[in-house]
Amino acid sequence: MRLINRRPGPPAVAALAALPFVAVALIYASASAARRAENPQDRLLPAPAQILDTAGRLLFEPDRRTGDILFWIDTAVSLQRLGLGVGIAALTGLVIGLAIGLLPLARAGLASFVEVLSLIPPLAVLPILFLLLGLGETAKVALIAIGITPFLIRDMAGRTAEIPPEQIVKAQTLGASSLAIALRVALPQVMPRLIQSVRLALGPAWLFLIAAEAIASEAGLGYRIFLVRRFLAMDVILVYVAWITLLAFLIDRLLRYASRRFFPWAETA
């Protein structure tokens, strides 16, 4: 039988899915054991047990001075920045994308401008943001928003323009105004795509968040990672990285669920 026709059964699917995770864990554990056998003080590859220990300490033990658990503060601060940045970008992308996709006047005026904007590397703009907006929250949120908005605008504009012209004509024969067409015909049809695009944009959004936090911040997941790097606290870094990965995964699943829940018609099409 050809390889392309060999399909795994359900147990094999589960086993194959687990395989790379288990492999990485085993490789790490043996590499860590080997390094510590040579130098018990090694800090670069801490033992799995020590990582778990650190995780327990980070998640549950309050800071001695302030009484706060820094881990959760970092999480809340970062998620707020991410949420604001992505939210602003999604709203901007939706509104301007709809306008470019629906209105020839907006397309003529904005399409090439947005295309040029999307070519600017956002990280190169970061110093400008810090200079203009200060080192506070605004600059970080702005970096995330600026980083992913051009992509979202172009994606929304493209999806809006893909709506069959028959539907737009049909709406006009039913007496719909431009606004009614935007709100009742185009908007609901691009919403599932917006969610999908936001899912794709979350990767870059995390990147911009961590970059901004690494450079100037007083709290946040990215800030903490870059802070403890100075003390070679690899166990803390690994816990934070795992936590960021888990958060990203959960947000992605949440968005996917929302799309299926609220736009069931988009699934069958």
Place this chain on the structure above:
Amino acid sequence: MSFVTVTDLFLDYDRRPILERVNLTAREGEFVAIVGASGCGKSSFLRLLLDQERPSRGTILVDGQPLTGEPNRQRGIVFQRYSVFPHMTVRDNIVAAEALGANPLGILGRSARRDARARAEATLERIGLAHVAGSYPSALSGGMQQRLAIAQALAAKPRILLLDEPFGALDPGTRLRMHDFLSDIRTETGMTIFMVTHDLPEAFKLGDRVIVFDKTRWDPQAPEAYGATITYDFDARHGGIPYQTPKEDPHVPVPA
């Protein structure tokens, strides 16, 4: 009395003539079937009637008035595909015919929506789609989708209905049922209908007239040099069989 008057109509796309010297008058309530080779400009002609596009030359009058420059509720349309809104349930597709034009937002208030829903339910009952009122169009068969599209267009109460190969994608049995459906609607509403079709028997069965679009001039060296015009205008009442209306009672039995 002419209701739709097309005078000396020309249409070019990028200087390529598509239609030329098209003249047509239709009475109110007339059913005009349009046939012609693929790509000869039938859909373009409907787009002009719809006012989705403007002719290069010539005029179209409806009820003595020129068109306004964009589609409106006076003229409804059903395409072969994509005529209903995929993100609205079957019921909401009918409600949309009232809601979209009700105000600039296209959203009905609570009580108006309740009334519109009730009317939509009645419509769906009549066209046999009541059992799928809550489904999305993608769950419907092609025939049901087209029935919905026609009912939706009619719910806006247009004076003219334009149909662009509305049954082109349906199987023969469904197509026959759609013919009955369309005939019933026509009897009910007395609407003026222009229907493009590929199917000659269908054109003669449904239409009062069958007009044929074709090129009258043809240059083998430049097949695109000339546009199409109306080359035939058949009287298609009584199934297209030549028919004479007797002036006096001939006292012979006429077959029913």
